[in-house]
Amino acid sequence: MSxxxxxxxxxxxxxIGAVGIACxxxxxxxxxxxxxxxxxxxxxxxLIVATQIQSGDQPTAVWWPLLPNLSIAFTVEPLGLxxxxxxxxxxxxxxxxxxxxxxxxxxxxxxxxxxxxxxxxASAIGVAFAGNMLTLFIFYEALTLSTFPLVTxxxxxxxxxxxxxxxxxxxxxxxxAQLLAIVWTWQLTGTLDFVQGGIMADVDSPIxxxxxxxxxxxxxxxxxxxxxxxxxxxxxxxxxVSALLHAVAVVKAGVFSILKVAIYxxxxxRLSTLASADLLAYVAAxxxxxxxxxxxxxxxxxxxxxxxxxxxxxYVVLGALLANRxxxxxxxxxxxMHAFGKITLFFCAGAILVATHKTEIxxxxxxxxxxxxxxxxxxxxxxxxxxxxxxxxxxxxxxLALGTLxxxxxxxxxxxxxxxxxxxxxxxxxxxxxFFGQPADGAPAVIREAPLPSLVALVITAFAxxxxxxxxxxxYRLVVGLGDL
Amino acid sequence: MIHHHLxxxxxxxxxxxxxxxxxxxxxxxxxxxTLTVSVISFAITLGLLRQALVGGTVxxxxxxxxxxxxxxxxIDELSVFVLLVISTINVVAIVYARASVEQEIDSDRIYLFYxxxxxxxxxxxxxxxxADAFNLFVxxxxxxxxxxxxxxxxxxxxxxxxxxxxxxxxxIGATFILIGVGxxxxxxxxxxxxxxxxxxxxxxxxxxxxxxxxxxxxGIGIKLALFPLHLWLPNAYTYAPSxxxxxxxxxxxxxxxxxxxxxxxxxxxxxxxxGAVHLQHVFLTLAILGILGGSIVALYQTNAKRIxxxxxxxxxxxxxxxxxxxxxxxxxxxxxxxxxxxLMKAALFMALGAMFxxxxxxxxxxxxxxxxxxxxTMAAFVAAGLxxxxxxxTVGFVSKWYLILAALERGWWxxxxxxxxxxxxxxxxxxxIAEVAxxxxxxxxxPAVTExxxxxxxxxxALIVLNFYFGIDASFTTTVAxxxxxxxLGSGI
Numbered sequence: 001m002s003x004x005x006x007x008x009x010x011x012x013x014x015x016i017g018a019v020g021i022a023c024x025x026x027x028x029x030x031x032x033x034x035x036x037x038x039x040x041x042x043x044x045x046x047l048i049v050a051t052q053i054q055s056g057d058q059p060t061a062v063w064w065p066l067l068p069n070l071s072i073a074f075t076v077e078p079l080g081l082x083x084x085x086x087x088x089x090x091x092x093x094x095x096x097x098x099x100x101x102x103x104x105x106x107x108x109x110x111x112x113x114x115x116x117x118x119x120x121x122a123s124a125i126g127v128a129f130a131g132n133m134l135t136l137f138i139f140y141e142a143l144t145l146s147t148f149p150l151v152t153x154x155x156x157x158x159x160x161x162x163x164x165x166x167x168x169x170x171x172x173x174x175x176x177a178q179l180l181a182i183v184w185t186w187q188l189t190g191t192l193d194f195v196q197g198g199i200m201a202d203v204d205s206p207i208x209x210x211x212x213x214x215x216x217x218x219x220x221x222x223x224x225x226x227x228x229x230x231x232x233x234x235x236x237x238x239x240x241v242s243a244l245l246h247a248v249a250v251v252k253a254g255v256f257s258i259l260k261v262a263i264y265x266x267x268x269x270r271l272s273t274l275a276s277a278d279l280l281a282y283v284a285a286x287x288x289x290x291x292x293x294x295x296x297x298x299x300x301x302x303x304x305x306x307x308x309x310x311x312x313x314x315y316v317v318l319g320a321l322l323a324n325r326x327x328x329x330x331x332x333x334x335x336x337m338h339a340f341g342k343i344t345l346f347f348c349a350g351a352i353l354v355a356t357h358k359t360e361i362x363x364x365x366x367x368x369x370x371x372x373x374x375x376x377x378x379x380x381x382x383x384x385x386x387x388x389x390x391x392x393x394x395x396x397x398x399x400l401a402l403g404t405l406x407x408x409x410x411x412x413x414x415x416x417x418x419x420x421x422x423x424x425x426x427x428x429x430x431x432x433x434x435f436f437g438q439p440a441d442g443a444p445a446v447i448r449e450a451p452l453p454s455l456v457a458l459v460i461t462a463f464a465x466x467x468x469x470x471x472x473x474x475x476y477r478l479v480v481g482l483g484d485l
Numbered sequence: 486m487i488h489h490h491l492x493x494x495x496x497x498x499x500x501x502x503x504x505x506x507x508x509x510x511x512x513x514x515x516x517x518x519t520l521t522v523s524v525i526s527f528a529i530t531l532g533l534l535r536q537a538l539v540g541g542t543v544x545x546x547x548x549x550x551x552x553x554x555x556x557x558x559x560i561d562e563l564s565v566f567v568l569l570v571i572s573t574i575n576v577v578a579i580v581y582a583r584a585s586v587e588q589e590i591d592s593d594r595i596y597l598f599y600x601x602x603x604x605x606x607x608x609x610x611x612x613x614x615x616a617d618a619f620n621l622f623v624x625x626x627x628x629x630x631x632x633x634x635x636x637x638x639x640x641x642x643x644x645x646x647x648x649x650x651x652x653x654x655x656x657i658g659a660t661f662i663l664i665g666v667g668x669x670x671x672x673x674x675x676x677x678x679x680x681x682x683x684x685x686x687x688x689x690x691x692x693x694x695x696x697x698x699x700x701x702x703x704g705i706g707i708k709l710a711l712f713p714l715h716l717w718l719p720n721a722y723t724y725a726p727s728x729x730x731x732x733x734x735x736x737x738x739x740x741x742x743x744x745x746x747x748x749x750x751x752x753x754x755x756x757x758x759x760g761a762v763h764l765q766h767v768f769l770t771l772a773i774l775g776i777l778g779g780s781i782v783a784l785y786q787t788n789a790k791r792i793x794x795x796x797x798x799x800x801x802x803x804x805x806x807x808x809x810x811x812x813x814x815x816x817x818x819x820x821x822x823x824x825x826x827x828l829m830k831a832a833l834f835m836a837l838g839a840m841f842x843x844x845x846x847x848x849x850x851x852x853x854x855x856x857x858x859x860x861x862t863m864a865a866f867v868a869a870g871l872x873x874x875x876x877x878x879t880v881g882f883v884s885k886w887y888l889i890l891a892a893l894e895r896g897w898w899x900x901x902x903x904x905x906x907x908x909x910x911x912x913x914x915x916x917x918i919a920e921v922a923x924x925x926x927x928x929x930x931x932p933a934v935t936e937x938x939x940x941x942x943x944x945x946x947a948l949i950v951l952n953f954y955f956g957i958d959a960s961f962t963t964t965v966a967x968x969x970x971x972x973x974l975g976s977g978i
Binding site: 064065066067068134137138141142145152155160164167168171172175176179180183184186187 | 871874875876877878883885886889890893894898901902905906908909912916920924957958959960963964
């Protein structure tokens, strides 16, 4: 398979899968098989692309010109590969998990669910491999629209309200600010291609500063405050959606886009000279702390995890805006580390919901005895989010801390440390109470572990958190060159 | 041989078919005749498209009388592009009309409907091809008078008031245009547009020419529903038969914009209109007021057709803003949007017409839960709505891209901001309809409320496909539009 074919195929494959899933509406088993086959094939294709990257190439595919001199084009570089790899691997795992969850929880409209899920993945891969900002924007919008039916899956009044917030914030920021920034960039530079070192060399600093603000807030999926409200709202969706899309694909598409803009549109060297970069770094810092504080006060497990995600996304944005080698490495690695940690936590939250129908943290005391596997995985996920050994989360925080030291912004280092403490405060009590606490009074019904497919999935992701602690080198080698000019 | 006469045939064919409709009298036969004429007219447009794009401007002298004494028909990149809009919308709208009209109009009056339709088509095509200012007025009156008739045929009694309002305002507009043309004739002694453009500079300084320009701009402004001359539009669109709304929304205001291009850039020339008179300030101010005002008023409507009608006023603002930018990119965006908006608005009104077909109402309260019963219609509505909002891969995105680009080229970031705010308002009013249709429990539970028939769905989805096709590959539309814009700004006419 030629590199260009592989790249195009990776984007198209989930769409073909979506059609297949829709056709198999009447045959649930075959439908799920279709999802699994598509997800595995996609992972295979991404691995083929990965071998190209290993050998130093940047596979490229140009589809067709959308506007004169502006094509829908794909170029795979290490960061994109990283994101696509995480998304496609976790799609496979989540598909396994979904089968247990959706059936165990007796959800309706399952075919629609799997179809839009596949379309969302195609959009995420499109974002990952995009070769220019317009292509990225198109798939970014497709991701928003394809996840909307997943957020409003239950069709209840609450889902409707959440859907309104979701679409409202994501489309307002992307159309109002991001699109403006893109057209402006095109008007100023005549190109939207992602180029190592950036394309903004000839743009005046004040305008570049404004553009940066438009990009960073315009990419609403990064959930930078005050445009974060859509993420907690999206938690009304079924748990697999929250797990894969709102802890990995959608939110990571946001921070990934910000990294792309930072590295390939502005270039780290240019970025570090912009006044607004510092300002935005403080906005990110504020988001990290404020979201953690809100998370402390949430009793609903998914809501707490959502605010935790907002906080963790701030790390990646901060890494991008530090605009030095270590910040970029830390931010890129954090995409992966946080993905595995947070998806584990969401899988556990869904498993608890399916097994016990509990959603509030205060009801989860003593659950660890009935669900040791789930709560064990939860503990591992927690450690990874906090950034403690033996989990991968340590490494990304390590490099982010190095990044703050290199810019000599000690206060930002302080933010990272305080945030870690806050992570301890809002996450660690959950598994501790589950294992050592007493169940609330009233004889609990017999509680068993969640269905097997769900358990398998959450064990895999928890295990991956540990593996990433011992073998971070491949990841490091992939992203080490990004921050260099 | 015959291809030399295509410009004349384009106009003569529907004109001759109109009385034939009266003679045929039967509803079904009249429809077949209109359909045949529409298809042929579309084919003629394609022929002219080839001639104009490959061989350059086509000039046709009616009756062999050479310009400037005789009437000249002139087909260049711009007029052929507008012809394409009219005849495309006309073909799909006429396919759509059969089922829709049988439901909404008494069967013994349907032949009158098609007669009026053909005359209206004649007028619109004629205004587009003619290069003679007075002839343009004649065609304008043909299309307007038949337009009033078409609006009055709606099955709601309010359609009569709407038609009367449209008639009064439209007649004022037509009279203004006639006065303007008359004043020009008085000063130059010619009616041919090229000849006018050549002779006007000698009398440019006179007050008469200024007055002529003012009368023309206001008169045409009424025809294209330029804010605040739009008052006839919401009622006419809301109470006309659904098929007529589709047709008018896709063609009538667009031809108005086209006539404005012709006079502003072709006859008076950009030097005079923008250099001496500074019309761009007028256009920009009115455009921005129209964009924001139309979008905001649309938010508060309870009748879905009315929402779209006010949205049209806002969208006309985009086209006029493109004119006011007075740059190649700005004019390109205006011409592009003329084409693109016809596609999206016609599709939207078709979807609403299909709901009207089943429910006999498009009040938001009656549309509750309708997506359960009419999934394909509602999906079409959402798809066309995305185009209106300007989501990538739809035509709406292409026009928006060019308009924002043109605004930024001038350094007018506030105009770019207005356009983006208006897109977001479009998101809100489209969302209001979609939310009611998808998330409310079904309110109309009669067994008759089912998916629209194929006769309505097929043309609707044909337009949706075009919405995406020209959004995914905009090379044809952008090339033609930018060539037309360069022509308008460059050499006049």
